[in-house]
Amino acid sequence: MENSLKQIADRLRRAKSVAIFSHMNPDGDAIGSALALSRALESLGVTTQVCVESDLPSNLQFVEGLEKITKKPSSAYDLLVCVDCSEAQRLGALSEEFFFAKRKKIDTVCIDHHVSNHGFCTYDFVQTCAANCMHIATLIAYMGAPFDKKTAEYLLLGLLTDSGNFSHDDVDEACFLLGAKLVKAGADICKLNYELFKKQPKQRAKLFGKVMGGIRYYHEGKFAAIVISKQLMDECGADPSMTEGFVDFPLNVDGVEVAASLMEYKKGQWKISLRTKTYAEANKIAGVYGGGGHVRAAGCMLFGDVEEALDKLSYTVYQYLE
Numbered sequence: 023m024e025n026s027l028k029q030i031a032d033r034l035r036r037a038k039s040v041a042i043f044s045h046m047n048p049d050g051d052a053i054g055s056a057l058a059l060s061r062a063l064e065s066l067g068v069t070t071q072v073c074v075e076s077d078l079p080s081n082l083q084f085v086e087g088l089e090k091i092t093k094k095p096s097s098a099y100d101l102l103v104c105v106d107c108s109e110a111q112r113l114g115a116l117s118e119e120f121f122f123a124k125r126k127k128i129d130t131v132c133i134d135h136h137v138s139n140h141g142f143c144t145y146d147f148v149q150t151c152a153a154n155c156m157h158i159a160t161l162i163a164y165m166g167a168p169f170d171k172k173t174a175e176y177l178l179l180g181l182l183t184d185s186g187n188f189s190h191d192d193v194d195e196a197c198f199l200l201g202a203k204l205v206k207a208g209a210d211i212c213k214l215n216y217e218l219f220k221k222q223p224k225q226r227a228k229l230f231g232k233v234m235g236g237i238r239y240y241h242e243g244k245f246a247a248i249v250i251s252k253q254l255m256d257e258c259g260a261d262p263s264m265t266e267g268f269v270d271f272p273l274n275v276d277g278v279e280v281a282a283s284l285m286e287y288k289k290g291q292w293k294i295s296l297r298t299k300t301y302a303e304a305n306k307i308a309g310v311y312g313g314g315g316h317v318r319a320a321g322c323m324l325f326g327d328v329e330e331a332l333d334k335l336s337y338t339v340y341q342y343l344e
């Protein structure tokens with residue numbers, strides 16, 4: 023059932039104890055959405071617990087309050103909220119807990135911005151926009167909770183992450199208006215910018231150099247791919263979370279419309295990140311392999327050795343090039 027944020031705000035205010043879940047391999051928008059909502063609810067006297075199935079990425083370790091996040095709920099709750107999550111499966115191991123809650127007739131709420139989300143909760147609010155934190159900001163306003171510096175910083179974390187620092191093509195007036203409101207509330211945009219987009223460990227810098235030295239081009243330079251093998255990561259002492267953002271570099275090469283990174287997730291299993299520049303639809307390309315995401319950014323898994331994976335992918339990409 024499609025609900026308004028106002029209705030959801032009312033439902034949240036009536037809750038006593040809320041569990042907040044977000045997707046596996048969380049990003050800044052997932053963490054920012056969950057922690058901002060948690061803080062707002064707590065300020066209204068509602069108990070919350072925030073859960074994510076995966077370890078938290080190293081680039082987000084600077085975020086205050088991460089210790090609040092656990093891998094599963096430790097106590098009972100009377101409402102379950104999923105944020106920035108397009109389907110129950112995206113909760114990973116927490117999907118079991120989600121279906122358990124459904125069986126126990128605990129109300130579930132979904133607040134999300136993914137185009138692929140068709141609703142999976144008792145109350146669903148799904149509308150595409152640059153970042154899910156924009157919905158959370160509106161929700162917090164409806165709830166009548168304060169916008170303090172910390173809440174503003176959680177929201178800005180999500181907004182900056184998913185808007186690519188106000189640069190993606192779904193960035194609109196609403197993004198800047200929210201950005202202005204958050205900065206006015208005290209969010210440190212300079213610190214967030216450095217932490218999210220500039221700071222990197224030496225291992226990442228080393229890996230970056232090696233990977234970008236091997237960019238491969240296909241289809242007259244319209245498709246560029248990079249390969250991040252396990253061996254290369256080991257050589258540089260890097261871990262998969264350090265490869266966040268790598269795929270943007272080949273996308274920026276002149277003439278490239280589609281860029282992909284193939285990260286060796288397990289032997290013979292590649293985690294594919296896709297980005298498109300102007301017209302190709304990344305979610306459709308990823309969809310061919312059971313993945314999904316947004317028009318400009320999507321992901322999927324591919325199996326086989328690296329040459330097989332690249333063959334398959336470049337053939338599929340070709341179908342979406344003009």
Ligand SMILES: [Mn+2]
Nearest residue numbers: 051106154184
């Ligand atoms: Mn998001």
